Amino acid sequence: MTTVYNFSAGPAVLPKDVLLQTQQELLDWHGSGMSVMEMSHRGPEFTQIIQEAEADLRDLMAIPAHYKVLFLQGGATTQFSAIPLNLIGRTGKADYVNTGHWSKGAIAEARRYGDIHVAASGEDRQFTYIPDLTRWQVRPDAAYLHYTPNETIGGVEFQSVPTVGDIPLVADMSSNILSRPVDVSRFGLIYAGAQKNIGPSGLVIVIVREDLLGHALPLTPKLMNYQLVADNDSMLNTPATFAVYVAGLIFKWLKAKGGVAAMEQINIAKADKIYAAIDGSQGFYRNPIDIACRSRMNIPFVLHDDALNAAFLKEAADHRLLQLKGHKSVGGMRASIYNAMPMDGVDALVSFMQDFAGRHT
Ligand code: PMP
Structure with a gap:
């Protein structure tokens, strides 16, 4: 086998051990005689897989009990819409910090759904820095404040979680989730596309504080409604079963690494x-x-x-x-x-x- 080092930004390198285990289990998962790809998402085997994946992620990130973990589809980009659809309803306003390409994408999409204000921006210096927290202009009635802890293209990363008072903090952790400890209780919502530190592309994980659920705008598509997804254990429709399985293996690999x-x-x-x-x-x-x-x-x-x-x-x-x-x-x-x-x-x-x-x- 050719050994290469793959520095792709995503989809990105996965642990060799996890790929090998996936290969070994491909035709017959744990003596079931089936591939994970062939299993009913409501059967006992897959139920075990998704429940273990969630439990391991909760362990790894010390996710408090009053947060829901959702396994969704459509990548992080779909969440650029789902977040305002679910969270802006309380006040109709949301604030965003613009630190680069992915922040901009989230802002552009959110503008469809309400009154969006850019609380701080690094654009004046080509996104080579993070504006000082003392200069952020966050509106007190913003339903949430969105930021991007790591800008995958620009290479700008927050080294700590910004303090923003009582306003729920929403973070696009697509490219740095699980790379460092974070205190989940500081956030209203964390989301991450899987194809960097979690597993196959398409899967996106949302970690959301329970009290933020239940305010979705009436036009929110059913499959994007966090409350409905949570009430149905991420099984409102058929989840990305194989991606969830691989993510679960990555979580076990991470635990084994300490x-x-x-x-x-x-x-x-x-x-x-x-x-x-x-x-x-x-x-x-x-x-x-x-x-x-x-x-x-x-x-x-x-x-x-x-x-x-x-x-x-x-x-x-x-x-x-x-x-x-x-x-x-x-x-x-x-x-x-x-x-x-x-x-x-x-x-x-x-x-x-x-x-x-x-x-x-
Ligand atoms: N946010 C960040 C920080 C990203 O790095 C990416 C993908 N590189 C996205 C959002 C978009 O993710 P997806 O392609 O899964 O929709």
């Missing part, structure tokens, strides 16, 4: 190595983000001369370092190093970057 606190230490060490390679390159590589909010998950960097980009990507691929091309909106390169990226992959990238710089300076 959980999110242990993962955070590894993630810090991995990110530090790449930033050190960038900062120590005497300007050959550059990351434009304020040091205090550099992402541990997605590290964009540019080469001092764009004319070298094609050679960098080709030689990296020759070294089996794949999917390093940056998003077209920022150019250059991006190394996404989610939980499943092993330290060996980071070491291989760093030594390649140093070698490449040495040969092209």
